[in-house]
Amino acid sequence: MADPGMSVTPYWELTFDADGDPDGAERDRLLREVTGHGVRDLIVFAHGWNNDRSGATALYRHFFAPIPELAPKARIGYVGVIWPSMRFCDEPIPDFPRPTAAVAAEPGATPVPALDKDTRHALLETFPGRATVVDQIARMLDQRPANELEHFGRLVRQLVEVVPGGPQPLFAADTLAEGVPQSEPVLFTGGTTALCEEFAHTLTALRQGAGAAEFALADPWDGAKELLRQATYYAMKRRGGTVGERGLGPVIGQLAGAAPAVRVHLVGHSFGGRLVSFALRGLPDGVHTVKSVTLLQGAFSHYAFAARLPQDGRTSGVLHGQENRIDGPLVCCYSHFDEALGTLYPLASRMADDSQSIAGTDAEGMLDVGRLLGVKWGAMGHDGVQAVPDTQSLDLAGALRGPLAAAGCVNVDAAAVVKNGGPPAGAHSDIVHPELARVVLAAGRIA
Structure with missing residues (x-):
């Protein structure tokens, strides 16, 4: 179907709620129309942290735009997945208009509330029924009351908690210890003051350059907003797994x-990468139409597909073996310029029983969270799939020369293009490049 605001056609959308229930009319339209359009290859893209439909469709419009010229003979259809995620509006995205909050945060700008209007709106939309909690959080971030950080932490945890008995708690873990999902991260169990101190020091290091900041005393309130940001992103990570397995996987079935002749190619950015990966677990038995999966800066554990973790032989990835549901490769594009995944993700992802602190552990007294925590708590989008035997490793030029492996996991170092963006996210959202569109086509053997 044609969409006047989209760069490609035919284009459909699939909208899911937080529990993975699809918009039935959109789903039925896709099922009804895809064959009539003569589609052979269907590229299904799931966004990461976007806070509304317009942000997601803008990403799809830009990313899909070069594909018709790159594969002029292919009969390609396109699907944009819309799911209830969010991002903080002070995070600029390379090649997109700068958000008002990011401009207001620059030195010399007129002071603004710690939570800008758009971010508050995004929180209210993403966590309905929590308006009072959002108001309290915003007020505390502005006032910074003494000795109240622990109360602030309780409010943050209250904001992102899910309804008991609902499906979402089942989809939070990336690893299983002897078949049991691992405990919640220290983000939800540790002391708020200590966590905010660590976030404050880390943000200072990111702003001054990697490894350039000494670990010195700082106001813990400087890290309070980052605690809120990471807590909401943990909720999005949990939600992405839910939508993938309970929503997108069954729709693909x-x-x-x-x-049955349509070849499906899944693409996911950030938590959307987790969504499309969990969709593999939600595929009905006997479905073999997924021909490729491409992860762009995937925001989940780099051990998610591992049979055994190097540091703990009793623990496996929650998606171990799911790459075998693909009749083709699982391609993971990553970049060390992604500061959100290289530094903040491992800091926030430590489990409740991991007592390692970042304070004072660097031999030179310098702060390098990624080096200290990244091996154990790292993300796909920072260093690729880990601990999966026979994983092919390529730089971007090698991936574009091809051929990619016909099956199994493929790591592609995309830092040659995924390199722009300031703190706190770095290059996490710098994914709109024709080279990455070419990787998607190569993964799916679309020509």
Whole structure:
């Protein structure tokens, strides 16, 4: 179907709620129309932290734009997945208009509330029914009351908690210890003051350059907003798994029944990478129409597909073996310029039983969170799939020369193009490049 605001056609959207329930009319339209459009290859893209439909569709419009010229003979259809995620509006995205909050945060600008209007709106939309909690959090961030950080932490945890008995708690873990999902991160169990101190020091280091900041005393309130940011992103990570397994996976199964000749190619950015990966776990038995999966700066554990973790042989990745559901490769694009995943992700992802602190552990007294915590708590989008035997490793030029492995996992160092963006996220959202569109086509053997 044509969309006047989209750069490609035919284009469909699939919208899911937080529990993975699809918009039935959109799903049925896709199932009904895809064959009539003569589609052979269907690229299904799931966004990461975008706070509304317009932000997601802008990403799809830009990313899809070069594909028709890159594969002029291919019969390609496009799907944009819309799911209830969010991002903080002070995070600039390379090549997109700068958000008002980011401009207001520059030195010399007129002081603004710690939570800008758009971010507050995004929180209210993402966590409905929590308006009072959001108001209290915003007020505390502005006032910074003495000796109240622990109360602030309780409010943050209250904001992102899910309804008991609902499906989302089942999708939070990236690893399993003897078959049991690992405990919650220290983000939800540790002392708020200590966590905010660590975030404050880390943010200072990111702003001054990697490894350039000494670990010195700082106002813990400087890290309080980052605690809120990481808590909401943990909720998005949990939600992405839910939507993938309970929502997108079953829809792909229905598509296989309605249009069995259509080859499906899943693409996910950030938590959208977790979403499309969990969709593999939600595929009905006997469905073999997924021909490739491409992860762009995937925001989940680099051990998610591992049979055993190097540091703990009793622990496996929650998606171990799911790459075998793909009739083709799982391609993971990563970049060391992604500061969100290289530094803040491992800091926030430590489990409740991990007591390692970042304070004073660097031999030179310098702060390098990624080096200290990244091996154990690192993310796909920072260093690729880990501990999966026979994983192919390529730089971007090598991936574009090809061929990619026909099956299994493929790591692609995309730092040659994924390199722009300031703190705190770095290059996390710098994914709109024709080279990455070419990787998607190569992964799916689309020509």
